[in-house]
Amino acid sequence: MSDGTTTGQSLPPVLERLREAVPDISFEYVPTPLDPAVVVSRDELLRFMTALKEDERLAFDYLRCLSGVDYIDELEVVYHLRSFRHGHTLAVKVKMPADDPHVPSVAHIWRAADWHERETWEMFGIVFEGHPDLRPLLTEEGLGYYPLRKSHPLAEIEDWQESLLERVEKLAAAAAPAGAPEAAVDEKAQKVAMAQKKAEVIKKAREEARAKGLPPEEERKYVQEAIKRFEEEMAKEAAAPAPAAARPAAGDERAQKVAMAQKKAEVIKKAREEARAKGLSGEEERQYVQQAVKRFEEEMAGAAAPPAPQPQRPAAEGKAPLSAADKAARIALAQKKAEVIKKAREEARAKGLSGEEERQYVQEALRRLEQEGEGG
């Protein structure tokens, strides 16, 4: 850390004033495209900030932004300040090691820092000492992780996407005549597996090339050769078993699906009219319609493919509506669970346990309940 005097020749005027106002605090100047930034040490931050606000020459009365930054090995808090009286701006940065994240709070200097600090605390786990009310602001309490840290991964959405596509294909396959569907799904899975293998080959080749220290052009050639070798191998393998059957025309599938949906809609309409004619109540009417739909689906399943199409069964089962008894049992279970949770929480509070301990206590109680349920 160097003193403001030693860095650069043409310092912004605000830094000159800063040096006059706080001569005993050393800071490092970092130019950024809009605001001059200074880095101060954590121990001197509070004194520095107070001087920025109080000193007549600086008079930074407006805290416009406060952000946390995660540099993996160290954390940083950046304060963006503005002075209404002088019209100058400044960014103050303070760094801290990642395993000891705390800085003094400035909420008593600028009230605007209140929510910013709460947010930075919950997102980065930086503790602001002396903050009047350091609770999470946007997330729930007791989250246990800090979402904006680099160690917290962004959820992978690829898997979800793949599974949805598989389901779509299965549905299309179920609507199509038997025989072809399995092949289509297999083909897809095969392709995915193939692509993964290929990616591995590429990665490996690239690493090898880098290890050898090849220039980029040769590296690319090396990788391409590897891909070629891989594809030739794959072609040899693929030649042995018979190629997968071609998929039926997609237009037919869709037309069939549409026809099916129309039939179903008719069944529902008819059932509803019948129910109304009988003068059933709302709930009864719904059940009546559901039964009709179930009957229709069973009929369709019977008519669609006598040689037992495998992928259709689980889909039909999964979609079947819950019976009334099942539902009642589930509701009863949920109520029981809620009671247990409530009781355990009260017990934990009575014992004066901390938030984390309380959660564990409740979870244990739940586990006990589940074991009992399995036993009985």
Next chain:
Amino acid sequence: MLGILKTIAATFGIAARKPVTVQYPTERKQLPHRSRGFPTLLWDFEHDEPFCTGCQVCARYCPTDCMTVTMKDNPKYAEGKSPRKKIVDTFYIDYARCMRCDICVEVCNFDAIVMDNTWRSVEMSRFDRQDLVMDLDALLRPSKTGLLKNPFRDPMGVAHSGWVPKTEGAEGGSEEE
């Protein structure tokens, strides 16, 4: 009191104006030419195949990862009927994930994908989320059947930045930057 009278006068004055509302399902507002519906693929009538070669540029630049594309060798290339070595094999767009940002259109090397500017792609309500996953057939239908008469092709925001799209010697699989 004066203010309230003014308010009443304003209300009556404005009530006399012509209404601006449109009775939606029966009559529809005209969509502007550059209206951005959902992305669809274009059909190359000259060679009777899609423009898309399945190069996956759009899938890689999609901010929401809503696309899944695979390519295959073009059988027509071997017969000499088409300039495309590779051609799209499967193409899925999950319209439920798509945020209509137009980035796929901008990055496409072959001008193969456009944003549908017809009412068809605005009225996309479905009973099941899975019905919003469009396959290649559904994506090509508007262009193939002529429903999509005049797509807005100007965008190419990246092209403005000095980057020239490759149209000649359309070779699929330009994966590397």
Next chain:
Amino acid sequence: MARPGAEHRHDLETIDLYINVGPQHPATHGVFRMILTVNGELVEDCEPVLGYMHRGNEKLPENCDYRQAIGYHDRTDYLAQFNTEWTYCLAVEKLMGLEVPERAEYIRVILGELNRVASHLMWAGAFGTDVGFFGTPFMYAFREREVIQDFFEAVTGERMMYNYFRPGGVAWDVPDDFQEHARYVIDHVRRGIDDLDALMTDNEVFLARCRGLSPVTPEQAINWGLSGPMLRACGVKHDLRRAEPYSIYDRFDFEIPVGTEGDVYDRYLVRMEEMRQSLRIVEQALKQMPKNGPIMASGLKRVLRPPPGEVYARTESPRGEYGVYIVSRGGDKPWRHKVRGASFCNLSPLREMVVGNYVADAIIILGSIDIVLCEVDR
């Protein structure tokens, strides 16, 4: 801040009552919850609960490349999308040292200012409903906003999530009838603002409910970090378009309306006047705008890779100072991407503003802040 009636509150033995306003409540303009502790009709404590709309809008762009992130900014402040895109693009341009072509700057100014009008119209309509005009100003405001929305749709192709500004310019050129269409919009909207004015400004009921409600002093406002119309209503003549001119705002002649009391009525007046000033800027920009020319900085790569560095870019969005703090470490993705939502900061002193007022007035005060919950929670 004691209101009439406060002195009677110990005549009877009473207990505090908790009222949950929200999370699903029309008066909270989104998913937001106020836990009000009331003594009779008076609010004794208020605890805002937020985060229902938190979608990780700071984390997502850290995993996107620089162009992909623009779409996420549309969804941060969904009433001032051009202004948010603008701030983000400005940040990337400052990082890369890009020069934006003049024509693109004019397009940005025109769209950004009309967006401000659309946002304020939306606010005025919703605020009218909060105060008790049952739906009429809402309909008037939406009728005019629709005209602006149609204009945006003709230019960008989208009604709400435009994704039109790019680092270095705008995505594609404006249509041929841009000038005529914009002039039509200005004439139309000006008349619409006059309608709203006639309906609300002098209305005695409106005055009785808004005037003198929750006054904020300039010192308080600055310390609380307020910005935009909230700050100007307190009498602080601060507008980033003037104070720290970005883009080409130094070329236009416009007034900065300021209030005197800092109460709810002043916030209303400031916003109404701001709409007229914005239309003035648009008129000037249409006159000065070059007929043709580039709309995108030249020589940009398909993937933007700003040099290592950091920047805090801010613009005057309809709600106040919208800031984007980007730390780049040289890759194609921002290392840190922070959004300073204007309504996040404007909402933070809600407790101070609401306590001591009636419950019905708390709704008006909340409405006068002009919150967009997507921007508060990000």
